[in-house]
Amino acid sequence: MSDFSFVPSAPRSRDTWLLKALAADLGEAGYTVDGVAGFLGDDASAALQRDQLVPALLACRAEAEAEQPRRLALPVLLWLLGETVERAQLDAALPRTGTEGLLELGLIERGRIFGTFRAAVDLRPYAADDGGAGTAENPGGDLWVASDLGSHQRPGVLRRDHVLGIGQASLSLAQLTVRTPVDRALDLGTGCGIQTFHLLRHARHVTATDISERALAFARFNLLLNAPQLGIDPEQPDERFTLRLGSLLEPVQGESFDLVVSNPPFVITPRTGTETDADRFTYRDGGLAGDGIVAALMSGLETVLAPGGTAQMLGNWEIPAGREEAWSERLEQWLPEGTDAWVIQRERLTPPEYAEMWLRDAAQGRDREDYVAAYAGYLADFASRDVGSVGFGSVWLRRRQNPGAEALRRFEEITHPIEQPVGPHLQAAVERFDWLAGSSDLAAAHLLVAEDVTEERHQRPGAEHPGVILLRQGAGLRRTNLMSTELTGFVSACDGELSAGQISSALAALLDRTDAAFAPDLMQEVRNLVLDGFLVPVSG
Missing domain, CATH: 3.90.930 (Outer Surface Protein A; domain 3)
Structure with missing residues (x-):
């Protein structure tokens, strides 16, 4: 069985000494969330959050003119902005790792001009904000996350096995999740491993699954790069986490977990009779028609939950035309008898709005005719099922310890801003229900x-x-x-x-x-x- 330490076109994590050297270089250069924000300033940082690179690029060019340029400019140029750099710059800014070490780790690739290099991945700093507290085993701190480069860094349509980085959805799930201590947790559809980062702060062991080998390679790299902060022994990582390849609940059948979190590939995508796995954007498309992924998880997660165990996930669901006020009817039908549920719908989009959002997400608007065909495919797919709108929100589930106990079944629409992280408030609300x-x-x-x-x-x-x-x-x-x-x-x-x-x-x-x-x-x-x-x- 692969340990995902060496997967083509993904970061490599076999050399734990080299990972330790890289972490030391990044920390010493000040490549942290606060360090980058301080270096760029408020306006350039805000622009970078909007995927607008020019203000940050100008800041880096101004730094290059300084008498003693800061080392921090190099990783910003390389990994956040996708700029080409020279060997001497790499060796000076990251002296322990050096150019050869970065090539060995799969983080850079050779540029078109001899002696130049460019990013092979996006590698950026990250800091946890989930309402939880660090522990002696996992104190938290500055982290780094590798993922595939976005279209704003490397123009063009995303590769079909694109590994998504730190997006708003993953941050929302991290802030939604209740952070009570648990023994075993499952991160279903881990991607680059962000939810596992957070789970390791309050779970003894985390099992992370994905349908993509490349995603699991990114996750392993990220976990071992941040081993000290996450309480991981790089020589014995299985004590803290396990990576498994497979779809939905198949990799963990017969097991039980105290907590499951999932940001699954729930995007509703038109199905065609000729498509193959290679045609799908695996980070967002699970291969089922309509909202089948969310339906399968809401109906099936109970089978891998320990009694009293909970699951939290994000999802989309289709709302039949003319039934917008009764949007929860279909979701209620998916739930097993012994499952508590609390669903919060945060947004509702029309079929055209939904099509535009996800075509833009994968940068599919460069060829006009392809865009028109894809757009028409979305509209026809929704029309075939009489879908009037698509809801987006969060799902909390619990396998009741006593099947005969009063059921918590709550479906509500909350579209106004809420406090973040909201996980502690959700936990308090569930405790009040149990008290009542x-x-x-x-x-x-x-x-x-x-x-x-x-x-x-x-x-x-x-x-x-x-x-x-x-x-x-x-x-x-x-x-x-x-x-x-x-x-x-x-x-x-x-x-x-x-x-x-x-x-x-x-x-x-x-x-x-x-x-x-x-x-x-x-x-x-x-x-x-x-x-x-x-x-x-x-x-x-």
Whole structure:
């Protein structure tokens, strides 16, 4: 079985001494997130985030004119900007590794002019921001991530087995994931290994899978390049991670994990009768029709989850024309009986918008006729299934320890900005659900208003009472709740002194409410406020 240390056209990771030398060179040159930002300045850094290279290139050229140019300019020129450099520059900036070492690692290739070299990959600094904390075994710190060069660095259509780097989707998943300690975790569709980076901060062992050998080679290189920061012994990497080749759950059938994360190749792509694996962009296209990848995972992940184990993933799903308000119906049908689920839809695109986004992503607009044909293929594919729009969002799943317990099934659309990282808030919300499910009498609970909650009142000029009262969250999912007079009065009394039942009784007397439905209806509204985090139980 391949250990993916030597795969054609991918970085090579057999020589652990050379990887250690490279890490030392990069760190000494200041090639870190903060170092690059400080070197380029705010405007050039912001432009680079937009894949606009010119301001950074100008900064590097200005640095070359200095009496003693900083070593940092070389890796920026080479790997972030895709510029050609000379052997003497490489040897001076990265003296431990040198030009020959970089060639041996597969990070550079010879240029067209003798004695010049250019990047074979994108190699950039990275810093974790997932809401988790480092440990003695995995303290975190400055990291480096190799991936394939983008079209802004190397013009042209991406190669079909392109290995994606640090994108917004992978960052979103890292910030969504709950970072509680676990024994075994699975990174399904690891790509260049970003999710495994984060998982190793709180998992004893991570299994990472992908359908691409090149992706697994990139992942292995990245993990071993950052071995000290990730708590990996380069001589015994299997103690911390395992890499496996295969599609979906096939490589791990019969095993169980406490946590699964996945940024799968979920992009909905028109299928043709003549395509082969070599025709697909493997980093985004799993080969199934429509949203089949997401359907397969939502229905099948339970089989590899330990009891109580959770899974978090990103995905697209098709919404039938005219059913936009009922977008969750199909997703609910995919879920096994014993699975809890919380799906948050963050965005919705029309078929033309969706086609344009993914054609642009792979730089497929250079040939007009090819672009027209591909665009038409997307529209025809969606029309064949009567798709009116495509939803994008996140999925949280849990295999219930007790199949007979109350099910958590939540499907909601949240399109406004939320706090990042949001993982800790998702975990707190699940804990509140479990507390409510295990509480036989909410009326006996003592509640407090969460610290981030504010009240907002709107009324006509001269009016005696407000016409609209809103509760707003300043943190987490930043929800807004429209309040009734009764519920406003209840919340204003939640200082932890009186029980929920005592407050309800006092309100009934104050408002002269003698109807039998008053208390149960109010308690249901209170329950929703607890579930959403506006109210929290008094600890202890």
